Amino acid sequence: MPDFSLMHWYVAMAGPWTEAAAKEFHEGGYDGLVLLPDETWQPADLRFLHELAGLRSFDLTWPVTDDVAAFQLPRLESLTLATHSDRPVPPVEQLRLRSALLSDRSGICVGRLWPNLTALRVIDWRGTDLGMLAGARAVTQLHLRGNGQSGNLDGLQHCSHLERLVTINYSLAGSAPLRGLTGLREIRLLAAAPTEPHRVIDLADVIGPSLTTLWIANAARLENLDALIDSAVSELHLIDCELSPAEREMLSLVS
Structure with a gap:
């Protein structure tokens, strides 16, 4: 800075x-x-x-x-x-x-108004997708504090240089837009109650070659937890997430 x-x-x-x-x-x-x-x-x-x-x-x-x-x-x-x-x-x-x-x-239209913006934080965010990020190729840090709403990450794929993502009080329907964002080093998807749980988070979408920090709070379903095996994730927190006994046992081997 x-x-x-x-x-x-x-x-x-x-x-x-x-x-x-x-x-x-x-x-x-x-x-x-x-x-x-x-x-x-x-x-x-x-x-x-x-x-x-x-x-x-x-x-x-x-x-x-x-x-x-x-x-x-x-x-x-x-x-x-x-x-x-x-x-x-x-x-x-x-x-x-x-x-x-x-x-x-x-x-708010990042790519059109602020094409060189690298860090964006929005509080009291009320959106249900990330269309505001169209053309936001320079953004490396994104922090969104929602109001307990549910939505998706559509539009995040425009942030091809994203390194850090934090969402708070925002329930996700899915995680597909995270796939391909290989520069992500830190992801925090925090939907603590009374926000509705994340519907499904697929760790195959989430975990890329650069990811070292992963926090997920309040997910109804986590898929492909085996993506953690041999990943670079060194800081892992799965808080109030629905996990089967087999999944918990697998996590004990990679933590």
Whole structure:
């Protein structure tokens, strides 16, 4: 990850963002801003970001209704925008963006808007497939925190360079899109109750030549556990998964 010169603006200590704060940003040689509002002041929108020439990194974790200005900054490389806004992502390319943490919303289209994005994390995710990843060939890390919904991984196959996958509170119907993603080093498919169990996870889909870490929680059926034999997996956790006595015995031999 690139190094940023970060300005931390905590409203509780420094007060509301003002023109004086923008001047301090410029005179201090900053290229990143971490903004932490509180109950006394929150920005009505983020248009003030356009005044911060050279802004490369922005971090905001606070409810803001109109946050779309953050998606209109062409120099941005890192974006954390956990605002829970329901405004759609505008159709504006950000070609320098490499890392993004977003609360879920419509309009996320990684390949079209952020073709060079390598790390994506989405919280409060409500999707039921991964169509938003069309063209996302640069993504190496994907982290999705769902809301207990069920769905599939269709679209993940576009992430041909994926190395790390984490899904939380998302129940999978199957695992076929994982087959062929040979660069995966870490997979965590965590559907802890009250999320419905994963319907079926086929370890022949999941285990590739690079995989070393595998966590699966709450799977109704695991198939082809013998794919673990002679694999590179060194960290294995199967939590609350339905296993027969024979499968448990086989796992004891490979663990």
